[in-house]
Amino acid sequence: MMLITPLLGAESGFQALPVAFSLGKALLLIGVVLTLAIFIIPRLLEVIVRARLREILMLGGVIIIIGTAWLTSWLGLSLALGAFIAGLAISESPYRHQLFAEILPFKDVFNSLFFISVGMLLDLRFLGNHLLPVLLLGLGILLAKGLLGGLAVKLLSGSTRMALLVGVAISQIGEFSFVLARFGQDFRLLDADLYQGFLAITVLTMLFAPRLMAAAPHLAGRIPERLDSRLARDRGKTASEILATTGNHTIIVGFGLNGRYLARVLKSSSIPYCILELNPRTVREAQKEGEPICFGDASRLEILQMVNLSGARVLVITVTELPITRRIISVARLNHPRLHIIARTKFTMDVDELYRIGADQVIAEEFETATEIFARVLAEYDLPRNFIAAYIDTIRREGSPMLRQPQLPAVSVEKLRQLLAGSIVQNFLLLEDSPAAGKTLAQLDLRKRTGATIIAIVHNDRSTANPPADSVLTVGDLLVMMGTHRAMDSVEELLSPK
Structure with a gap:
């Protein structure tokens, strides 16, 4: 759009030569960006980082951004586009995270200045005189952008809940539109009234957006389940093939780090399991690895039924979003009272609430x-x-x-x-290379050395109570001992393989 805007504002109309020249500049700019990203900027940042001074790194990042913006301006393009391209080039550097942390204070300051300048440009008298059209157009834009974005997500993923969340998130007019509108005004594409109307509508959508995004999860939770029935029908066959179990399995919700480790342990233990995940990329990658995973929102009963909820033994919720965890526990507990539910949460303050909803075990990271x-x-x-x-x-x-x-x-x-x-009773399995293997109880003299007493020995599934002093201990024997905690610690140190 930054390239096309000057052509749209040309008084002489469409001409092939200016279009070709603009495209040529665009191709040249792409070549410059690739050169900077691949060859120059990483080496330049490496030299800057070697100085081991935060101030130099911060100034170097600012100079790179300003220099790239100046270069694009010299080529006849906008400063804003140049700054954007500089950000893309820096993002390819291995030092991007530290550089971002150093430049972050500038980001906050410039954001404040940006929105202050927007407020200064807005004419309140124009807004007062055209309040009704601005409100109607603003609401229309929110609705249109939200519907289009949500429809695209619905077609790609099939999840109505995800479509609503994404649609609300992108419904506002973006900040870059201010830059584009100002650019268009410079080329007489927008007169003063149209520009003021655009500013008023954009500010209105930005005021509504945070409140809509805060309400979106609650609205998504109230979506009737029948709206997601197509997802269940479309995915049901694949899920049933993936599950391949008659029951007594574990359902894992979320396939992040916790879900991956749990799946690995269950697989090595030959315990059947299946996974529900809402990230399409994660689902595709896991399917290539042969994991029993399918796409689906676990807060929907139809999705849980798709992975045989009634036959499951354990439900493990590895996601940490509290509203989602609440809904999953409520739906699962209502439809499977005997299901053992293990939930994960970030804060201890949420533990009691999840127990009240129906979780059997809640693990708080805090x-x-x-x-x-x-x-x-x-x-x-x-x-x-x-x-x-x-x-x-x-x-x-x-x-x-x-x-x-x-x-x-x-x-x-x-x-x-x-x-x-107090005394406790504890079992100890005699492992290979244990110092006690091959010795008699009299030779071991466990009571004198540790204070613990062997009250029984299980050998080849046969138990001998109060074993005699000449009993020989062998690898695989299970020793049943009684003593204090400190005595049991001493026993472990004495009998464990060195």
């Missing part, structure tokens, strides 16, 4: 991170492993609210002391 951190800190101070394990176990049993308190309650510490002082 809680798990906290327990792992303090466990490693205690281990660094050489506290007994049994003490650390008991502490973690107590916190898990008493619930995550403990971590939101300034300090652990005294009753928990007292329980820990009682737990550590």
Whole structure:
């Protein structure tokens, strides 16, 4: 559009030579961009990064952007297009993330200046005199863009919910349109009234857009399931072929890092599973790898039925979006009361709500991170492993609210002391290369060395209670022992292979 706009505004009408010249400049610009992206800018940034100074990196990035913008202006194109091309070139550099972090403050400042300038250009008297047409046109544009964008997503993915979310997200008039409108005004394509009308309508759509995007997930959740029935029909045959199980399987919702690791473990354990994912690219890649995956929104009953919800044993929700997790749990629990549901969430404050909805287990990233951190800190101070394990176990049993308190309650510490002082019964499997293999109980003298007592030995599926002192231990024996937590730690150190 930046290339065509000057031609549209030409007073002499359409001429082949200016069009050919503009296309030639465009091809030349593409060649320059490719050269910069592949050869010059990465090497230039590498030299800048070697200085190991943030200030030089920041100034270098700004100079590259301004220089590219100047180059496109010198070629007869716009500064805005040049800055855009510079961004594309920098995005190919391995240092793009650090450079983005350094330039981010400029982004915030320039964004503020941009929208302030838009507000200064808007004529409020014009808006007041033409309020009704502006409102109608603004709503019409929101509706038209949303419908067209949503229809395209619906045709590509089949998901009505996804179509609504995408349609709302792209319904507003974009910020780059301001640049294009100003460019068109310079070439007399827009007079003053049309330009003011365009500004007013654009600002209106930008004011409505954040509120519409906030309401979109709630609206998507109210879409009747029959609107997605075509998706279920279109995908049902493929899903049934992928599932290839009579039941007792695990349904994995989401195929990110957590979903991939879970699928790998289930596959190695010969446990049947299937995966639901809403990212078409992820689905295609996983299908090439032979994964039992299909495209579908797990918050829809028809999609869950497609992967044999009634025959499933476990449902694992690996996505972290709370509204989506709520809907999936509600639908699954209502239609399969005996299903074991494991949900993932980011914050501990959401755990109780998900339990109320119907989850059997909720794993909060915040809680798990906290327990792992303090466990490693205690281990660094050489506290007994049994003490650390008991502490973690107590916190898990008493619930995550403990971590939101300034300090652990005294009753928990007292329980820990009682737990550590009391005796427990624990099994220990004698592995190959264990120092105890081939020795008798008298030679091992476990009670004197650790304080633990062997109360039974299971050998070749036969149990011997109160084994005699001359009993010989062999690899594969299961030792049933009684003692304190500290004694069990000592047993593990003594009997484990070195």
